[in-house]
Amino acid sequence: MTRSMTGARMVVQALKDQGVEVVFGYPGGAVLPIYDEIFQQNDIRHILVRHEQGAVHMAEGYARSTGKPGVALVTSGPGATNAVTGLTDALMDSIPIIVLTGQVPTFMIGTDGFQEADTVGITRPCTKMNWLVKDTARLAETIHQAFHVATHGRPGPVLVDIPKDVQFATADYTPAQKARTDYYAPRVKGDIDAITRMVEMLETAERPLFYTGGGVINSGKAASQLLREFADATGFPVTSTLMGLGAYPASGKGWIGMLGMHGLYEANLAMHGCDLMINVGARFDDRITGRVTDFSPKSKKVHIDIDPSSINKVIRVDVPIIGDVGHVLEDALKIWKARGRKVNKAGLAKWWAQIEEWRRVNCLAYAPSDKTIKPQYALQRLEVLTKGRDRYITTEVGQHQMWAAQYLGFDEPNRWMTSGGLGTMGYGLPASIGVQVAHPDALVINVAGEASWLMNMQEMGTAMQFRAPVKQFILNNERLGMVRQWQELLHGERYSSSWSESLPDFVKLAEAFGCKGIKVSDPKDLDDAIAEMLAYDGPVIFDCLVEKHENCFPMIPSGKPHNEMLLSADASAFKSGAVLV
Amino acid sequence: MSALNIKKGSTSHSAYDLRDSHSQVEESHTLAVIVENEPGVLARVIGLFSGRGYNIDSLTVAEVDHTGHRSRITIVTRGTPSVIDQIEAQLSRMVPVHAVHDLTAEGPSVQRELALIKVAGKGEARIEALRLCEIFRAKVVDSTLESFVFEMTGTPEKIDAFADLLRPLGLKEIARTGVAALSRGA
Numbered sequence: 001m002t003r004s005m006t007g008a009r010m011v012v013q014a015l016k017d018q019g020v021e022v023v024f025g026y027p028g029g030a031v032l033p034i035y036d037e038i039f040q041q042n043d044i045r046h047i048l049v050r051h052e053q054g055a056v057h058m059a060e061g062y063a064r065s066t067g068k069p070g071v072a073l074v075t076s077g078p079g080a081t082n083a084v085t086g087l088t089d090a091l092m093d094s095i096p097i098i099v100l101t102g103q104v105p106t107f108m109i110g111t112d113g114f115q116e117a118d119t120v121g122i123t124r125p126c127t128k129m130n131w132l133v134k135d136t137a138r139l140a141e142t143i144h145q146a147f148h149v150a151t152h153g154r155p156g157p158v159l160v161d162i163p164k165d166v167q168f169a170t171a172d173y174t175p176a177q178k179a180r181t182d183y184y185a186p187r188v189k190g191d192i193d194a195i196t197r198m199v200e201m202l203e204t205a206e207r208p209l210f211y212t213g214g215g216v217i218n219s220g221k222a223a224s225q226l227l228r229e230f231a232d233a234t235g236f237p238v239t240s241t242l243m244g245l246g247a248y249p250a251s252g253k254g255w256i257g258m259l260g261m262h263g264l265y266e267a268n269l270a271m272h273g274c275d276l277m278i279n280v281g282a283r284f285d286d287r288i289t290g291r292v293t294d295f296s297p298k299s300k301k302v303h304i305d306i307d308p309s310s311i312n313k314v315i316r317v318d319v320p321i322i323g324d325v326g327h328v329l330e331d332a333l334k335i336w337k338a339r340g341r342k343v344n345k346a347g348l349a350k351w352w353a354q355i356e357e358w359r360r361v362n363c364l365a366y367a368p369s370d371k372t373i374k375p376q377y378a379l380q381r382l383e384v385l386t387k388g389r390d391r392y393i394t395t396e397v398g399q400h401q402m403w404a405a406q407y408l409g410f411d412e413p414n415r416w417m418t419s420g421g422l423g424t425m426g427y428g429l430p431a432s433i434g435v436q437v438a439h440p441d442a443l444v445i446n447v448a449g450e451a452s453w454l455m456n457m458q459e460m461g462t463a464m465q466f467r468a469p470v471k472q473f474i475l476n477n478e479r480l481g482m483v484r485q486w487q488e489l490l491h492g493e494r495y496s497s498s499w500s501e502s503l504p505d506f507v508k509l510a511e512a513f514g515c516k517g518i519k520v521s522d523p524k525d526l527d528d529a530i531a532e533m534l535a536y537d538g539p540v541i542f543d544c545l546v547e548k549h550e551n552c553f554p555m556i557p558s559g560k561p562h563n564e565m566l567l568s569a570d571a572s573a574f575k576s577g578a579v580l581v
Numbered sequence: 582m583s584a585l586n587i588k589k590g591s592t593s594h595s596a597y598d599l600r601d602s603h604s605q606v607e608e609s610h611t612l613a614v615i616v617e618n619e620p621g622v623l624a625r626v627i628g629l630f631s632g633r634g635y636n637i638d639s640l641t642v643a644e645v646d647h648t649g650h651r652s653r654i655t656i657v658t659r660g661t662p663s664v665i666d667q668i669e670a671q672l673s674r675m676v677p678v679h680a681v682h683d684l685t686a687e688g689p690s691v692q693r694e695l696a697l698i699k700v701a702g703k704g705e706a707r708i709e710a711l712r713l714c715e716i717f718r719a720k721v722v723d724s725t726l727e728s729f730v731f732e733m734t735g736t737p738e739k740i741d742a743f744a745d746l747l748r749p750l751g752l753k754e755i756a757r758t759g760v761a762a763l764s765r766g767a
Binding site: 120121124125128129130132149153154183184186307308309311312313316 | 617620621624625628632663666667670671673674676677679
């Protein structure tokens with residue numbers, strides 16, 4: 001039976017059919033018919049944001065923490081252009097989101113109409129796919145296709161641009177199961193010969209290493225489970241990118257910590273020294289590889305990735321396996337078991353002894369203080385005081401983000417939401433709201449720097465209106481910390497525009513929003529302050545005044561290989577590039 | 582160049598990858614990209630090339646299947662072997678792209694381009710231009726007492742050669758379609 005309805009109703013019906021429970025959005029002239037339909041139903045909840053960028057980051061936070069696609073709805077022109085940063089962020093980090101934009105009526109397109117922008121043109125390079133729907137009869141099918149494309153293959157953001165006259169016009173509704181989606185069917189099963197080759201290699205490897213990334217989390221909970229089983233059964237060490245934290249538990253016996261520019265000493269040296277690298281759903285990002293010509297010179301490399309264009313893009317690999325991480329790990333585990341569960345035990349024992357030796361360097365050590373709060377200390381206390389709780393962490397971008405990755409442990413996937421590829425300051429606050437909306441009873445903390453946090457602080461209004469009790473844990477150094485660090489180490493200590501004056505009083509700001517503000521500056525008061533934050537039933541802005549000139553270590557300077565890592569700020573050694581560790 | 586530097590049949594998809602993947606030597610490759618003919622698809626493909634810093638030496642596009650709405654985009658590009666592989670992979674993963682064929686790597690292919698060339702002149706130059714037209718098997722498609730428009734189909738190199746010879750004879754304007762290419766054999 002076909003059902004005839006307006007385009008606006010089709011949008012809402014299609015979202016319902018796709019199982020959407022919540023939409024993050026902001027109304028405007030070109031989407032009013034859709035908002036009118038939203039008003040007349042109760043199945044889909046609408047979260048009114050304060051800026052469209054916030055809507056997209058919330059959709060991202062929702063998607064990353066649930067594994068389901070997030071949905072944002074914005075108007076034409078400025079609504080769409082404000083969504084661009086979030087779309088690019090989602091593209092870089094492979095996050096499935098659907099952004100619906102209003103557009104001027106079809107007969108006005110091209111006339112420079114009020115709030116007209118070439119939305120599909122502007123967003124073409126920052127979406128996985130986008131569509132301008134000019135015919136109401138095609139609208140429902142296009143939305144179903146958008147969900148299919150966003151969630152299949154390597155996930156990513158998609159956008160559907162809907163002119164206002166298409167929303168008003170009437171046509172037959174196309175149900176989800178009738179929508180044509182067969183044209184986009186990326187391969188999920190890996191090549192068995194290649195998987196067997198990988199198994200052969202891991203049976204004899206002396207210094208093997210799993211290098212895991214966001215692809216494990218995107219593949220779903222089963223993939224994380226299989227990774228754990230595989231790593232634990234083989235006894236191989238596991239390191240992860242920033243995006244992959246939580247896929248293998250931080251408390252797991254194979255865990256050697258995050259790698260990369262601010263990764264752990266033992267993890268980076270293991271990458272440099274391994275003889276078999278098994279890349280599981282990571283993409284050899286430049287923050288991971290450092291100088292590519294010196295990247296892990298002695299290893300054979302296996303790369304499991306669902307995106308064929310990730311293979312050999314940056315690093316040439318010996319065994320490429322194109323497929324979904326979950327499927328490939330499942331096949332690999334079966335083959336490895338069937339062949340007798342062989343590993344090179346003697347080699348592995350020596351390898352672990354070497355890793356333990358590196359671990360004893362204790363690269364995360366820092367000079368403690370009883371006068372000022374060290375940012376590392378604040379995160380260590382946050383970790384201790386939230387242990388055992390159903391905890392979700394989002395971050396902004398900068399030093400605090402790296403410290404959070406270093407000092408907080410993640411035992412489950414989907415609990416760590418951070419802007420990795422694009423490095424979007426202003427991501428964390430809206431993302432935390434998206435996470436909280438998806439998990440109303442969970443503890444959601446945004447670890448922030450004051451500079452990043454200010455970029456989207458208007459979203460505190462959203463948190464208040466929709467009773468999202470997000471905790472904004474701001475490590476306030478009154479500096480653009482990471483910029484300042486690079487200026488200290490690489491630009492002759494000339495601190496060009498890297499400090500903030502006239503910062504707001506965050507406690508008063510919290511009061512102005514109607515939430516709770518807590519300020520702490522003495523290390524002795526920190527535990528009580530954190531306890532107060534956790535106990536408060538509502539949003540909190542936690543202003544933690546920390547050491548202003550702390551640097552984030554370890555650090556691999558841009559363009560250096562993994563074995564030229566800095567463990568402290570010896571500026572002279574830094575300049576000569578001679579710190580070989 | 583070693584004896585192993587064989588291009589034919591040596592893509593990363595064949596059983597034997599005989600190309601030196603680390604080679605920094607740029608090669609010219611002709612790619613046939615079969616796409617869904619929908620609004621913006623050409624912009625999407627071109628945007629990929631400009632956004633990722635790849636070269637386009639020649640590009641042609643037309644719908645080749647009117648019922649199935651399939652278009653064929655023929656792109657001549659340059660790059661090191663790893664860049665060419667990357668271009669192919671980046672194109673292949675685009676949602677409206679159905680297939681990508683590296684005609685240079687997959688075996689012998691025929692490549693043709695059509696050009697319209699206007700030559701203006703009188704007397705001996707005009708006669709010489711007409712003589713060259715016969716030698717190159719071009720056709721006269723427009724003629725006035727002071728000009729010709731020649732139509733010529735051939736490889737890009739042949740068109741270049743023809744145009745070079747016509748230049749001193751009063752070449753006024755040239756319009757070229759870009760390369761269309763098909764693999765040889767069944």
